[in-house]
Amino acid sequence: SAVISQKPSRDICQRGTSLTIQCQVDSQVTMMFWYRQQPGQSLTLIATANQGSEATYESGFVIDKFPISRPNLTFSTLTVSNMSPEDSSIYLCSVDSRDGTGNTIYFGEGSWLTVV
């Protein structure tokens, strides 16, 4: 299994500011994913981050709003830019860990952001 650490775990942010969320994995993984979970909702994929290439964004998400870095095989960051209250969500990092028994996809504990 993969152990995923996210920072910060929680934060209260001012409208108009930006916040960078870090995701650290205890093993090298090819694919990392960032999801958003709005209050009371299910999860929606923001983007896929592969090391050495630009992130691939899903419909409705753009790089200017959610810039992503993937400098190596164990680390990624997601920035939520120019935040508004609508950005209040849980942001979750996920990895695809191919462990020989199949493709298992693990999640971090999430970063709970409240924008005021």
Added chain:
Amino acid sequence: GEDVEQSLFLSVREGDSSVINCTYTDSSSTYLYWYKQEPGAGLQLLTYIFSNMDMKQDQRLTVLLNKKDKHLSLRIADTQTGDSAIYFCAGADPGFQKLVFGTGTRLLVSP
């Protein structure tokens, strides 16, 4: 694209079995997953099933997959109060492992 549906709420008594259902539209999903989310926590991977399997059992958990009907279920035997949480099913996009999540089922286990 994939669309995944779940019933929103399930209430059971402690010791009973719980069955959480999920329907999906994209038959090309290679893996189907079940996750548990407790209040204030992230997602915990419970189990997954490969699309060429009909059933998978893991301790108290049994996953059934009916590919013809595109129906997935998670049975929890001897449900405990600690099983109270939101359960999400998710299908994986072939090759890319992007997950499409269901709406989540809130399981409430009463003593």
